Amino acid sequence: xxxxxxxxxxxxxxxxxxxxxxxxxxxxxxxxxxxxxxxxxxxxxxxxxxxxxxxxxxxxxxxxxxxxxxxxxxxxxxxxxxxxxxxxxxxxxxxxxxxxxxxxxxxxxxxxxxxxxxxxxxxxxxxxxxxxxxxxxxxxxxxxxxxxxxxxxxxxxxxxxxxxxxxxxxxxxxxxxxxxxxxxxxxxxxxxxxxxxxxxxxxxxxxxxxxxxxxxxxxxxxxxxxxxxxxxxxxxxxxxxxxxxxxxxxxxxxxxxxxxxxxxxxxxxxxxxxxxxxxxxxxxxxxxxxxxxxxxxxxxxxxxxxxxxxxxxxxxxxx
Amino acid sequence: xxxxxxxxxxxxxxxxxxxxxxxxxxxxxxxxxxxxxxxxxxxxxxxxxxxxxxxxxxxxxxxxxxxxxxxxxxxxxxxxxxxxxxxxxxxxxxxxxxxxxxxxxxxxxxxxxxxxxxxxxxxxxxxxxxxxxxxxxxxxxxxxxxxxxxxxxxxxxxxxxxxxxxxxxxxxxxxxxxxxxxxxxxxxxxxxxxxxxxxxxxxxxxxxxxxxxxxxxxxxxxxxxxxxxxxxxxxxxxxxxxxxxxxxxxxxxxxxxxxxxxxxxxxxxxxxxxxxxxxxxxxxxxxxxxxxxxxxxxxxxxxxxxxxxxxxxxxxxxxxxxxxxxxxxxxxxxxxxxxxxxxxxxxxxxxxxxxxxxxxxxxxxxxxxxxxxxxxxxxxxxxxxxxxxxxxxxxxxxxxxxxxxxxxxxxxxxxxxxxxxxxxxxxxxxxxxxxxxxxxxxxxxxxxxxxxxxxxxxxxxxxxxxxxxxxxxxxxxxxxxxxxxxxxxxxxxxxxxxxxxxxxxxxxxxxxxxxxxxxxxxxxxxxxxxxxxxxxxxxxxxxxxxxxxxxxxxxxxx
Numbered sequence: 001x002x003x004x005x006x007x008x009x010x011x012x013x014x015x016x017x018x019x020x021x022x023x024x025x026x027x028x029x030x031x032x033x034x035x036x037x038x039x040x041x042x043x044x045x046x047x048x049x050x051x052x053x054x055x056x057x058x059x060x061x062x063x064x065x066x067x068x069x070x071x072x073x074x075x076x077x078x079x080x081x082x083x084x085x086x087x088x089x090x091x092x093x094x095x096x097x098x099x100x101x102x103x104x105x106x107x108x109x110x111x112x113x114x115x116x117x118x119x120x121x122x123x124x125x126x127x128x129x130x131x132x133x134x135x136x137x138x139x140x141x142x143x144x145x146x147x148x149x150x151x152x153x154x155x156x157x158x159x160x161x162x163x164x165x166x167x168x169x170x171x172x173x174x175x176x177x178x179x180x181x182x183x184x185x186x187x188x189x190x191x192x193x194x195x196x197x198x199x200x201x202x203x204x205x206x207x208x209x210x211x212x213x214x215x216x217x218x219x220x221x222x223x224x225x226x227x228x229x230x231x232x233x234x235x236x237x238x239x240x241x242x243x244x245x246x247x248x249x250x251x252x253x254x255x256x257x258x259x260x261x262x263x264x265x266x267x268x269x270x271x272x273x274x275x276x277x278x279x280x281x282x283x284x285x286x287x288x289x290x291x292x293x294x295x296x297x298x299x300x301x302x303x304x305x306x307x308x309x310x311x312x313x314x315x316x317x318x319x
Numbered sequence: 320x321x322x323x324x325x326x327x328x329x330x331x332x333x334x335x336x337x338x339x340x341x342x343x344x345x346x347x348x349x350x351x352x353x354x355x356x357x358x359x360x361x362x363x364x365x366x367x368x369x370x371x372x373x374x375x376x377x378x379x380x381x382x383x384x385x386x387x388x389x390x391x392x393x394x395x396x397x398x399x400x401x402x403x404x405x406x407x408x409x410x411x412x413x414x415x416x417x418x419x420x421x422x423x424x425x426x427x428x429x430x431x432x433x434x435x436x437x438x439x440x441x442x443x444x445x446x447x448x449x450x451x452x453x454x455x456x457x458x459x460x461x462x463x464x465x466x467x468x469x470x471x472x473x474x475x476x477x478x479x480x481x482x483x484x485x486x487x488x489x490x491x492x493x494x495x496x497x498x499x500x501x502x503x504x505x506x507x508x509x510x511x512x513x514x515x516x517x518x519x520x521x522x523x524x525x526x527x528x529x530x531x532x533x534x535x536x537x538x539x540x541x542x543x544x545x546x547x548x549x550x551x552x553x554x555x556x557x558x559x560x561x562x563x564x565x566x567x568x569x570x571x572x573x574x575x576x577x578x579x580x581x582x583x584x585x586x587x588x589x590x591x592x593x594x595x596x597x598x599x600x601x602x603x604x605x606x607x608x609x610x611x612x613x614x615x616x617x618x619x620x621x622x623x624x625x626x627x628x629x630x631x632x633x634x635x636x637x638x639x640x641x642x643x644x645x646x647x648x649x650x651x652x653x654x655x656x657x658x659x660x661x662x663x664x665x666x667x668x669x670x671x672x673x674x675x676x677x678x679x680x681x682x683x684x685x686x687x688x689x690x691x692x693x694x695x696x697x698x699x700x701x702x703x704x705x706x707x708x709x710x711x712x713x714x715x716x717x718x719x720x721x722x723x724x725x726x727x728x729x730x731x732x733x734x735x736x737x738x739x740x741x742x743x744x745x746x747x748x749x750x751x752x753x754x755x756x757x758x759x760x761x762x763x764x765x766x767x768x769x770x771x772x773x774x775x776x777x778x779x780x781x782x783x784x785x786x787x788x789x790x791x792x793x794x795x796x797x798x799x800x801x802x803x804x805x806x807x808x809x810x811x812x813x814x815x816x817x818x819x820x821x822x823x824x825x826x827x828x829x830x831x832x833x834x835x836x837x838x839x840x841x842x843x844x845x846x847x848x849x850x851x852x853x854x855x856x857x858x859x860x861x862x863x864x865x866x867x868x869x870x871x872x873x874x875x876x877x
Contacts, residue, residue, distance in 0.1 A: 025829065030844040051829035056843065058562030059824055062725075065568050066732040068362040072746070082564045128649055153546075158564055190546040194843055201648040201847070203448040204460070215844055222846060225649040306564075318549070 023049040024253045025072050027060040029079035029240070031218075034273045041269065042260045048253050057083060057158060064245075071247035074254040077116055077240060077261075080158030084113040084241035085303040094244040096255055100262035103279040105289070107296055108239050115239035116261050117275035120292055121163040122208075123229040124197065124216040129206035136233045137167070140182060140209055147186035148206040152196040155310050159193065159238035162299070163210045165309055166236035169297035179316050182209065189317050201226065212238065214274040217286055221274075234293040237276070329789045330704050337700040338708075340693055341715050344756050348730030349579070349718050355733060356576045359569035362733060376573040381556060386577065389553040392470065392541075393534040399474035400530050401523060404481035407627060409515065410620045411482070412489035422624050424866055426479040427810060428632045431858045432639070433818035433835065434476055435539030436851070440638035441472050442543070450638060453652045464547040473540050475631040477533060481526045483807050484766055488522035489515070490803075491773055520596045525769045528589040529761065532582050532720045538821060553578055554723045561725045568729055575726040582721025586714055636858070642851035661852035671832045672853055676860065679834040682748070683816035683861075686755040687809040693756070694763025695805060699793055701764075702771040703779065716764040719757045724821035727757055731826060746828045754822040759815060763808035770804040771797070810865050817861045818854075 028035040032054050039050040053060065057079040064073055078084060087093050093112035101114045108115035123140070125133050131148060134140055140149050154161035167175040183189075188205065190196065193212050199205040201224055208216075216228050242261055244254040260266045267282040274286050302309075354361050359372045376382070407426075411419055432440070444450050445459040445468075452458040462468050496518065500510045541552045553574060560571035641652065643661055650656030665672045701713055719727055731754055735745040744750045774797070782792045798805075820835040827836055834857045841850030 030840065032840050032844070053827070053829040054840075055824055056562070058564065058566065061564070061566045062561050062568060062729065063732065063825060065566055066362055066729045067736050069364045069733070070736045070738040072736070080564050086565050126649060155559065156563055161564075188547070191542065194847075195543070195546065198648070198847060199446070202443065202446070203649060203651065204446045218844075219846075222647065223650075224647045 022250075023051045024074050024250055024257055025051045025053070026075045026077070026257065027053045027055070027064065027073045028077040029057040029060060030054060031215075031273050034269060034275070035077070037269045037272075038261055038266060041265060042257055045260060045265075046253075046256055048256065050257070071245065073245060074248035074250050075242065075244055075257050077242045079119075079238070079240050081115075081162065081239050081241055081299050082158055082303050082306065084110075084243055085300055087243065087245075088112050092246055094246045094248065094251060094254075096244055096258060098255070098258050098262050100259050101278070103281045104262070105280060108237075108278055113241040113243040114258075114262065115278040116242040117267075117270040117278050118237040118239040119159065119212045119214050119275060120230065120237055120287075120294075121159055121210045121235050122213040122216065123231060124200060124208040124211040125227045125229055126200050126203055126206050127225045127227055128203060131206045133227060134207060134229060134231075136231045137209065138178060138233070140187070140207060141178065141185050143185070145185060145207060149182060149185065149187040149209050150196040150199050150205050150207070151182070151187055151189050151209040152193045152211075153189050153191060154313055156192040157196075159212050160210050161306060161310065162236050162238050162302070164313055165299075165302040165305070166295045166297050168309065169302070170234070170295045176312070176316065179313060180319070183317050183319060214276075214286065217274045230287065230292060232293075234295045236295050236297070237292075239278070240275070333696065333700050333789060334704060334706065337697045338712060341697060341712060341760075344693075344753065345715055345719055345760060347734045348727055348757060349715075349722075351730040351733035352572050352575050352722070352726050353579075355569055355729070356572040362568065364737075372569050372573055376570050377577070381551065382574070382577070385551050385553045385556045386581070388550060389535050390581070392466070392473070392552060393531045395466075395470045396473045396477060396534040397527050397531045399470060400478035400481055401527055403474065403478040403627065404485060405519075405523065407482050407624065408485035408489055408519070409511070410623065411486040413616070414620065420869060422628070423483070424862065424869065425624075425628050425632055426482055427814055427865055428636065428858065428862060429476050429479055430811060430814040431817070431861045432476070432635055433539065433820065433838075433854070434473070434537060435543055435820065436639060436818075436838070436854050437476055437635050438472055438540045438543040439847075439851075440635040440642075441468075443642060444634060444638045448651075450641060450652060464544060466550065469540060469544045469550065472544060473534055473537065475635075476540075477530045478631070480530055480533075480762075480811070481523065483811070484522045484526035484769065485519050487766070487770065487804055487807060488519050488773065491770060492518045517596055521593050521772065522769050524589050524592045524596075525765055528585055528717070529720065529765055531585055532717065535578060535581060536720055536723055538723055538725075553581075557723050558725055561723075561729070571726065572729070575722045578722050578726075579718065582718065583714065586717055590710075639851050639855050639858070642848050643855040644852075645848050648847060661846070661849045662856075664846070664849045665852050665856065672837060672856075675832040675834050675837040675853075676857060678748070678831060679817050679857070680860070680864065682751055682755060682833070683813045684864075685752055686759055686816045687813040689752075690756055690759045690763045690812045691805045691809040693760060694767050694808060695793070695798070695801070697760075697764050698767035698771050699789075699797065701768050703776070704789075713768070717761045720761045724754075724758060724819070725825065727754060728822040728825035731757070731822075748828065748831060750826050750828070751823060751831075751833070754826055755812075755816045755819060758819065758822065759812040762811050762815075763805065766804050766808045766811075767801060770801055774800060806868070810868060813865065813868075814861055817857055 026039065035052050035054040039052040043050055060076060060078065061083055064076065095111045097111065098114065101109055104114055123134055131144055152160040154164045187209065193215065196208050197211055197216065200208050201219065213228055216226060220226050220228065242258055244251065244258060248254050262279065264282065267277040267279050270277045271282060271285050276284050276286065276288065280289050358366050358369050360367050411422065441463060445463045447458050447460045449458055496514045497510050500514050536554060538554045538558055541550065541555050545552060545555065557571050557574045560567045560574065644657050646656050646658055646660050664670065697716060701709055731750060735743045735750060744753055778796050779792050782796055818835050820839060823833045823836050824839060827833065834853065838850040838853050841847065841853065
């Protein structure tokens with residue numbers, strides 16, 4: 001028994017020391033190949049080791065909050081702009097304007113966080129279904145799409161929340177009316193992005209209202225019979241903020257990491273996973289800023305209204 | 320027993336070891352969560368605004384509906400699972416050894432299928448344009464996305480827990496009492512109600528309690544199936560607070576305290592029932608039942624087992640297998656759509672799959688061995704060395720099952736990320752092992768305490784009279800007798816550990832991938848079918864490990 005205790009203590013000591021080595025700790029939302037690629041190339045370029053924890057936006061925020069007694073993370077990349085707004089308002093982000101971010105559009109950067117990349121919200125259409133292809137959001141209220149539409153729940157998906165608020169900002173009550181009609185047309189609102197996309201891939205339903213475009217394009221590239229359709233009446237971007245935590249004890253390395261992610265090399269990695277790079281001067285491998293009709297709105301104000309908007313949406317959908 | 324206890328120096332030591340082990344593994348993270356519910360800023364080591372979140376969270380109108388749904392679902396799942404498991408257990412007790420082992424392995428498979436995979440498999444089978452409709456032209460989407468559907472899917476996943484516990488218990492009881500009853504002229508029906516049922520009831524109730532609490536705690540199935548028809552349970556509500564923007568860990572902790580309370584009530588209920596039916600079989604009873612010789616009975620036994628196995632095992636497994644070999648989801652069940660591409664992706668150079676499998680298998684084996692060992696120690700302390708605080712220890716041992724894995728993960732972070740620990744398992748693989756131990760300990764403890772309660776103390780007393788101490792009694796008498804139960808518990812722990820998802824996602828040190836996190840990432844942003852391929856591989860591999868383990872166990876202990 002004694003030897004077991006001694007051995008365990010030794011093992012514990014060794015393992016924990018390994019974890020305390022001086023490395024940069026980054027928490028990133030998916031996709032994994034991007035997170036891993038950024039970490040690897042940054043290590044090769046600077047010699048600074050990166051401990052990359054990749055998960056969903058919700059889980060990295062939960063981990064960050066739970067760790068506050070002894071903060072571990074230096075840099076976070078979220079998939080939800082709202083996360084950055086919350087942390088910024090709580091005064092937990094360090095200010096840094098990377099020289100590499102000069103070509104990021106003004107609405108995608110603030111003194112404390114900047115969009116590493118962005119996705120656009122689209123309609124995804126199963127080409128094997130015998131429906132006509134939709135062209136605008138409002139098309140999906142037509143009778144031929146009865147019980148054929150899915151939408152990610154704004155309560156679970158930050159990007160769906162952005163879309164809902166963007167449409168409401170642009171169209172006011174007409175947007176709420178659109179959601180009421182979609183609900184009357186049997187639209188399924190269930191879970192996060194994958195829960196909305198999978199039924200369409202499997203042919204149980206035909207169209208996603210508000211899918212994350214780069215994920216769907218990735219599926220199409222793998223041979224799925226789907227089309228990504230940008231609605232003619234405009235869409236919103238779901239920008240992905242990169243931010244340095246004030247609690248980080250490795251501010252210099254953290255700044256270097258942000259510089260790298262926003263550099264030509266880093267932005268090309270972003271483009272490779274079919275995301276829209278944050279910098280407008282980096283060519284996208286998908287429809288870029290100029291080809292999208294983007295609804296811009298004040299996301300900070302949106303964040304303040306989020307709880308009320310989500311509740312209103314839920315009430316409409318419950319009818 | 321009491322004389323013995325007073326004189327023994329070992330008894331306090333065993334008590335102390337059990338208590339410390341349980342407190343470290345289970346108690347600390349639970350206390351952290353309860354403290355978090357009371358002090359919403361404790362994650363920043365601040366005690367400001369105590370109790371400020373209790374009222375707003377507890378008066379949330381969504382809460383009462385979620386509690387009602389959770390209780391209703393758990394009660395129905397437990398009832399369906401028990402009604403499925405009980406006849407199977409009775410038949411199992413009359414089987415030949417070889418045949419029994421075959422079905423046992425078969426019914427372990429539902430455990431190996433993670434609930435979220437199982438739910439997705441059923442969706443692919445039954446939904447509109449699902450596999451069944453593609454093959455036979457009808458679908459059952461409306462049934463699947465309903466209370467009935469979710470109850471059946473969960474019960475099919477969980478009934479083996481009751482089956483294993485009840486059939487083991489019936490084997491320990493043996494058939495002598497039933498034979499005596501028959502000799503005295505009882506018909507099979509009254510033998511069942513007067514002899515078998517009361518004797519098997521403690522096992523039934525205590526494993527039923529686990530199923531009840533597991534259903535309350537289960538996340539995957541309500542998340543996947545329940546969301547489709549707006550059915551919210553406690554755990555999905557808690558999970559929303561844990562991971563939906565804006566993250567509200569303290570509010571989620573408040574809801575976890577409600578879950579702990581529910582678990583406590585269920586636990587008290589179980590104790591009251593067991594107290595009435597507390598039984599000990601006498602020492603000569605464990606000769607297992609003679610395999611039945613009636614051809615009719617044997618044929619119908621095979622029929623019943625095969626039917627349950629087809630529904631609970633073969634159908635979901637077939638669905639997973641089909642997906643694993645389909646190139647695209649939209650391609651459907653088309654000859655051209657089948658290939659080995661997903662398997663190749665899993666094994667492609669640079670894929671983390673093999674490391675993930677190795678990580679999961681080693682963690683699961685370590686968890687199985689350690690929980691069986693600790694479970695044995697705790698069971699012995701609880702049953703044979705009862706003293707004040709036994710009930711506390713006992714309840715502590717079931718707590719982790721009552722709250723969502725997400726809460727266990729947050730509790731572990733709060734506990735082990737504190738700046739003052741000189742060394743900490745956090746951010747190493749050990750934190751995952753600790754999480755698995757915390758989540759899995761209830762199984763061996765439940766199963767072993769139940770079995771031990773039914774073992775007569777006369778053998779122990781004989782040994783003590785002959786001068787043995789507790790360690791000798793455990794090693795020479797109880798361990799050999801309880802080994803089959805310990806092994807069964809170990810296999811369950813192994814099976815569940817290989818696919819544990821939620822804590823793995825939260826606690827994996829940077830760069831570490833387990834099977835479940837690999838699969839989850841494929842589902843989230845990759846290819847669902849690659850995820851299914853990986854799941855299939857893991858299910859098969861775990862089945863092989865369990866099969867080999869059972870053979871080994873059979874050779875060592877029989």
